[in-house]
Amino acid sequence: MYWNTDSPYLYFRSTDDGRIMMGGGDRDFKNAKRRDALLYKKESELTKAFAKCFPEIPFILDYSWAGTFGETKDGLPYFGKEDPQSKQHYILGFGGNGITFSVMGMQAILHSINNTPHPYLEYYKFDR
Known part of the structure; x- marks a missing residue:
């Protein structure tokens, strides 16, 4: 597992079937359609971040999605x-x-x- 806690954060982890799940770079939003429209840009950013951290590991995008997180003002639950x-x-x-x-x-x-x-x-x- 790789977890960079900078803001915006970035993480990667392996799955049991040998794939890599990654996420991060969250942005505040108020409109789900606008959030979803950023998906392809976000895919590109995350793929580049992975390649920068692990240039020797080939990465092929399999699936992506956008989600919503509810967060408190201080970031704690x-x-x-x-x-x-x-x-x-x-x-x-x-x-x-x-x-x-x-x-x-x-x-x-x-x-x-x-x-x-x-x-x-x-x-x-x-x-x-």
Whole structure:
């Protein structure tokens, strides 16, 4: 896995069937049609970035797509529950980091369900 956390970020990873998945270079948008219209330009940018990092590995584009990420103002997700008496919990606002933050959120929510403290419940609450 290759992950460059600059802004905009860039990542590559291999798949079980020997292909490479890559993404990054996200841009803010308000119109999905305009976002989708940038797809071919984004393909070119990502392919060039891959070639720059790994010039010895041939790359043939197989499939591409555009997606939308919901992101909070500070880039961190929200975990917890609004009402201490409620059994309803929330884990949201992952942006493009859902795999990492979903594991962290799961740990925090399990503690909340069991009524045991966890620092993530404080760090990732709505009114942080």
